[in-house]
Amino acid sequence: MTEQDKAGLEAEGDIAADFLEELLDILDMDGDIDISVEAGRAKVAVVSEGPNQDLKRLVGPDGEVLDALQDLARLAVQSDTGQLSRLMLDVADFRAGRRERLAEQAREAIAEAKESGQKVALPPMNAFERKVVHDVVLEAGLSSESEGEDPQRHVVVLPAQS
CATH class of the missing domain: 3.30.1370.50 (R3H-like domain)
Structure with missing residues (x-):
């Protein structure tokens, strides 16, 4: 992966992180956002220091809410960049x-x-x-x-x- 590709994926992560931070603020939920690049795609994780019961509401049963949030984060990236995104979102280590x-x-x-x-x-x-x-x-x-x-x-x- 070239440095340019990595920089583009990091930019995707930043856009998604901004979107998710706004969402967490609206929902009055606490969470830290980690951005990384893994396997040729941006990865954004919403994590919590303490008990993450609040964050688990963003996962939903069997991850349905998480999947929807991932789609919304990808749309936020696409709206900003004009490019489709393969961004992966994890909340409260559900996907891990x-x-x-x-x-x-x-x-x-x-x-x-x-x-x-x-x-x-x-x-x-x-x-x-x-x-x-x-x-x-x-x-x-x-x-x-x-x-x-x-x-x-x-x-x-x-x-x-x-």
């Missing part, structure tokens, strides 16, 4: 925790596929969740594919080829 739970679920499916020699289908997931599972499966030396249409789109872990 979800990533670990998904990795464990993927490892269980990998073990089952290796033992049974059969395809193993996982439950429906959003694009972020499917990407996490695909990465874990690839790292384990197997392959996977997404099947179905949203909202029922899911990952299928394929057994090793003989």
Whole structure:
């Protein structure tokens, strides 16, 4: 990644952070905003020093509110830059925790596929969740594919080829 690309992604993070700071002010919620660049995309995290029960309201059940906030932050970036954004937003470490739970679920499916020699289908997931599972499966030396249409789109872990 060039310095220019990194600077552009950092600028995306700054725009999203400004948007989120205004939102937190309107909601009268406390939170610190961390900006980073990871895997070729801007990452913005809203974190709290103390108990983050307030912030968890910004996550919602199964992350639906977080997904909507991420879309709004991406729109704020697009409105400012004229470019589509692949920015990732995390609130109260929800995505970090979800990533670990998904990795464990993927490892269980990998073990089952290796033992049974059969395809193993996982439950429906959003694009972020499917990407996490695909990465874990690839790292384990197997392959996977997404099947179905949203909202029922899911990952299928394929057994090793003989």
